Amino acid sequence: MPRIAEGRPPAAPVSLEQRARRDRIVRAATTIGARLPIDRVQMHDVAKASGVAIATLYRYFPSKTHLFAAVMADQVARLDAEYVGPSLDRDPADELSELLIRVGRRMLEHPVLTTSIMQSNNALTATPLGREVAGVSHGVMLRALRAAHDPEPIHLRLVRLVEQNWYGVLISILNGHTTQEEGEEDLRLAVRLLLTPLPR
Amino acid sequence: MPRIAEGRPPAAPVSLEQRARRDRIVRAATTIGARLPIDRVQMHDVAKASGVAIATLYRYFPSKTHLFAAVMADQVARLDAEYVGPSLDRDPADELSELLIRVGRRMLEHPVLTTSIMQSNNALTATPLGREVAGVSHGVMLRALRAAHDPEPIHLRLVRLVEQNWYGVLISILNGHTTQEEGEEDLRLAVRLLLTPLPR
Numbered sequence: 168m169p170r171i172a173e174g175r176p177p178a179a180p181v182s183l184e185q186r187a188r189r190d191r192i193v194r195a196a197t198t199i200g201a202r203l204p205i206d207r208v209q210m211h212d213v214a215k216a217s218g219v220a221i222a223t224l225y226r227y228f229p230s231k232t233h234l235f236a237a238v239m240a241d242q243v244a245r246l247d248a249e250y251v252g253p254s255l256d257r258d259p260a261d262e263l264s265e266l267l268i269r270v271g272r273r274m275l276e277h278p279v280l281t282t283s284i285m286q287s288n289n290a291l292t293a294t295p296l297g298r299e300v301a302g303v304s305h306g307v308m309l310r311a312l313r314a315a316h317d318p319e320p321i322h323l324r325l326v327r328l329v330e331q332n333w334y335g336v337l338i339s340i341l342n343g344h345t346t347q348e349e350g351e352e353d354l355r356l357a358v359r360l361l362l363t364p365l366p367r
Numbered sequence: 368m369p370r371i372a373e374g375r376p377p378a379a380p381v382s383l384e385q386r387a388r389r390d391r392i393v394r395a396a397t398t399i400g401a402r403l404p405i406d407r408v409q410m411h412d413v414a415k416a417s418g419v420a421i422a423t424l425y426r427y428f429p430s431k432t433h434l435f436a437a438v439m440a441d442q443v444a445r446l447d448a449e450y451v452g453p454s455l456d457r458d459p460a461d462e463l464s465e466l467l468i469r470v471g472r473r474m475l476e477h478p479v480l481t482t483s484i485m486q487s488n489n490a491l492t493a494t495p496l497g498r499e500v501a502g503v504s505h506g507v508m509l510r511a512l513r514a515a516h517d518p519e520p521i522h523l524r525l526v527r528l529v530e531q532n533w534y535g536v537l538i539s540i541l542n543g544h545t546t547q548e549e550g551e552e553d554l555r556l557a558v559r560l561l562l563t564p565l566p567r
Binding site (some may be wrong): 289293328331334335341364 | 400454462490492493497501522524527528530531532533535536538539541542543544545553556557561563564
């Protein structure tokens with residue numbers, strides 16, 4: 168996992184203009200990071216592609232790890248905004264596994280970027296940004312289970328187990344250890360088994 | 368994940384002397400890698416600590432990824448040699464989760480090394496070494512389930528699901544996303560649920 172830069176926390180954008188600048192930076196990192204693994208991405212190139220000074224870039228993102236963790240946070244926020252929730256007649260396990268499979272497919276279209284953002288998100292899990300990402304993604308999963316309002320402890324725990332499994336399957340596909348098709352079948356079975364304790 | 372070096376495959380040690388030299392290299396990498404993350408380990412320092420020429424080191428291990436994947440392979444081989452199998456009165460799910468918890472605890476004693484060897488093993492999953500590591504570790508897990516002789520397809524599949532879950536839990540603990548205690552409880556529950564389809 169990449170090391171975390173020392174020093175002061177990243178600045179949060181306040182004005183609309185600052186927000187637009189931050190978004191341009193994240194988009195540039197997404198484009199460049201789709202081609203190059205994180206250790207070959209140059210902060211200078213990201214600054215240039217987003218039209219900001221290098222000092223500005225470092226003020227928002229003190230390291231490449233922070234930058235790529237922000238790409239992950241943006242993808243999770245977009246998923247949260249797009250996901251309309253389950254249809255009423257759908258089995259919760261099916262809903263959740265098909266949601267995770269859709270997200271996984273989208274991520275696997277850009278395997279180099281996905282490796283970078285997963286590594287960066289891992290390295291920052293224990294920070295406020297990491298906790299925010301975990302909170303939003305768990306929220307989406309709870310909505311798939313129709314348990315977002317007033318979830319019970321068992322819901323929170325099973326969502327964590329499913330997430331850990333999904334992560335293992337995604338890494339397995341990224342490595343070439345399993346094919347995408349086999350990984351998706353594994354995930355369907357694992358979600359079904361892991362959700363057995365849920366009240367129906 | 369680290370990139371894989373191009374070029375010829377690593378040499379296999381043949382004579383007893385060559386084998387001893389290779390073992391010294393792997394031990395030196397284990398010691399140095401317990402202190403330094405893989406991107407700060409210098410091949411020159413590994414050569415020096417194991418008393419071999421740098422050219423010899425590169426002949427056995429064309430990259431740091433190959434070197435640390437070999438550390439993983441050695442740990443898995445040692446586990447295979449040490450594991451005596453389940454006692455007759457033990458529930459298979461208990462046996463498997465306690466085995467994985469013991470292995471996980473040992474790995475978490477050296478979190479820096481564990482991160483390096485997991486990354487390296489991931490990068491080489493699709494190579495002969497990676498397949499060997501997967502084969503040996505699946506074999507140990509099948510022994511825990513008393514299914515090593517003539518395993519059915521369902522055994523192989525569930526072992527893969529459990530492995531993916533264990534991987535997700537270990538990463539979660541390494542990141543600080545869950546505590547070790549919580550991760551171990553998660554693993555116990557996940558193994559129990561994932562093994563539900565096993566014939567009793």
